[in-house]
Amino acid sequence: MLPHKTLPREFYARNPKTVAIELLGKILVRRLGNAHLKGIIVETEAYYGIDDPASRAREGMKRYNMPMWDTPGLAFIYNVHNNWMLNVVAHEPNSVGAVLIRALEPLSEIELMMANRRVNNIIKLTSGPGRLTRALKIDKELNCVDLTMSEGPLFIVDGEVAHEIGSSHRIGVRRDLNEELRFYIKGNPFVSVSERRIRPSNQP
DNA sequence: CGCCAGATTGACT
């Protein structure tokens, strides 16, 4: 089997919703020294620009959210309640957007991930946006890293997983759009919130 | 500088 190829820039230069759906099954790779920590992306969320009340871009361009206006395929990383959120910049030309990586299925260097998280329950290892960044040692140092570069510390490569896709409203946001923008691989045990625990909508 | 909100998590009733 040939080594997986990184996803090209054009992959990310599309509507965030499309990118969120197509990132499912792809493989996130974190290089730490000689080790490659890998996980299959099993859950994502799409965020738009100023028209999206749940988006970090809703208040217009600030220093911390500038990557959302930047080149598609860069990492956009910020902190929420002491947890780092890993996003991929994704939008059409002259637009704004990002995709949040919410859960991974651990693939390789699982021992290292467990050591980083100090848990021995593999289900809890990378099932959640804050959990996976801890397991893969991802923080603001990697903000704006180019995820199309296999020479870098963090990148995304093609996967070969056939899967069925589920969708729901986004998790944990205060003001959601009336649109399902969370996507996950159906039946995958590493998805952060089980299907039956999802309410039909976040709308008031 | 202090205050507050937030795309969370883990511990606990």
Add this chain to the structure above:
DNA sequence: GTCAATCTGGCGG
């Protein structure tokens, strides 16, 4: 189910 820890960025004084 409840609830607090803990950090960062934005904003007001």
